[in-house]
Amino acid sequence: MSILSGDPPRGRALQILLILIVLALAGAPFLFHGAKPLNVAAKTCVMILLVASYDVLLGYAGIVSFAHVMFFGVGAYGVGVMLYALGASWGALLLGLVVAAVLSLALALAIGLFSLRVQSIFFAMVTLAVAYAFNVLASQLSWLTGGEDGRSFKVPGVLQPSFRLVRDKVFGVAITGKILSYYLVFAVVVIAFLVLLRVVNSPFGRVLQAIRENPFRAEALGYRIVFHRTLATCLSALGATLAGALFSLWLRYVGPDTALSFSIQVDVLVMVVVGGMGSLYGAIIGAALFVFAESYLQDVMAGLSQAAADARLPLLPALLHPDRWLLWLGLAFVLAVYFAPSGIVGALKADDAKRS
């Protein structure tokens, strides 16, 4: 299994779940009809990359960063602003991607070198402050970023919804630019995920885990901690930048709410922890579960809330209100931190180990 870098998912239940998710994502445009399922699938893909790149930092290197969404935003704005300013062309797209990657690298390097020398807790606070400042900055520099309104832009012709690849329908679905851009997102995410899997299973990844477990000992063995941690920060920043670029390309819009808001950072944390820290496959499960819940749990909650209101129960209608869905995920998050530190992946693995 060299394509999986010798680290295939372990446990039958986990394998089946993962195969189902990947198949559903691969066939999304043909399996489910309508705009909403395709949006959900695309968002899931993007989140998988975002969460996986975050897991490299949190799960493998044991570093808590709150600036991950900042890098996501850099990618989204890089592509968005360039396509808006230079018009819809592949050149502008590429230029935006390169500029964003360079900016992300510079930021990650600066933050890493500045604050990774001290305790990890210090890094957490500094990234939080920097991300907050960046957020404010992006919404204030409205000549560049469009401020609170963000920017809507055109994408290259092949990816526009009006484009048709072939005149006839394939399996009853017209092959529009929207579907092509979905497969662009999907393909890039698959490749990037495999690259990240390669990274964490490389000697470099092993050193990261060693540093996570015992920094003092790793240093005594001759590994430079600051170097490894900073490199991990840079790699994960690049992953997030790519995810951001894909997301704004898919939405054909970039704005503070979709690319920079702090709530995305919280969502990413929830996805990593619930899916399983320290295993990239956790990112797939966490992201799929979260995005699915975000898109469909609210309908269920609205029904329950209505039922509770009809039964005249106190407080329950407010607690079950669709806008309060994060409350329940927060609860799941805390329970996962206490009782299942390796998340769903860990739970499925443990089940399998018991049986065999």
Added chain:
Amino acid sequence: MSALDVGQALPRRRMEVLPALTPLLVALVAAPFIGSLSTFVTLTAAGLAMGMMIFTMASGLTLVFGMMDVLNFGHGAFIALGAYAASLVLLPLANWSSADSFWANLAVFILAALAAAVISGAFGFVFERLIVKPVYGQHLKQILATIGGAIIAEQLLYALFGPAQIPLTLPRTFEGSFVFGDAAIEKYRVLATLVGLAVFAGEMLVLNRTRIGLLVRAGVENREMVEALGYRVDRLFVAVFMAGSALAGLGGAMMALYRGQAHGSMGGEFLVLCFIVIIIGGLGSVGGSFIASILVALIANYAGFLVPKLALVSNILAMVVVLLWRPRGLYPVSGR
């Protein structure tokens, strides 16, 4: 005099003066650029008041970190809770606020502040027992668990108080400004400064002059030793956590009154500011966070007047500059 002279007091650790003077230096440097004296006075007074409110919130955070080695990402939730708790007093007693009597106005303010502190403190007890206690000593889990706690708390606040902003009105006595020549100083800012100074004085007194303060300071330096001497450090922990939460609630209530509204999003906003302040001040140092709050607020105010675009990132810049000068903050706590 022999080295064993028992009656002699222990040599006091010399306090460095320069870090404490930084706010003054900043004010002196900024003054010529601002030009007009009245503007300078207004800006400085506003900065001091803002600094005192920030200090009230941040000192709770730094106290908890210094004492328990817990970085509480849920601190913001207590700030928001304090704001909502104040609204519980201010809204029913609206006619006290609008009354023409100084004493009624003062009473409603004190009641609101007390309610904020007590409710936040009580909730702090629950938070410590449920969220923080299981993960003492594990930094990564602590950060995650307190963030989870913060998410839950914020959502609960929205569920209880509704997602909309709750408008608050200042008691009548504290509306308007004192005017000295051209300089205008809002009355409420004076009140906020007084409350902040009282909080600082109270904390300093308790920490330096009482037995509990002695134990807390000893616990910051060396927890195991205090335990070995037979003190229940975990009970002390709960007390400190409740005090820290109560301070957050008090600061939140004052800030909500100043802004004229209470909303859950205040929590996250001021949590970031609190982090910046306690990093600048030196993690765990109450005195450091006092200086740092004033410093940050003054810089933000001056920058907002001189170069408005820069004001947004002035906090971060201040933090970077201070850390380049003193990598562990203005007043580093030993052992951290």
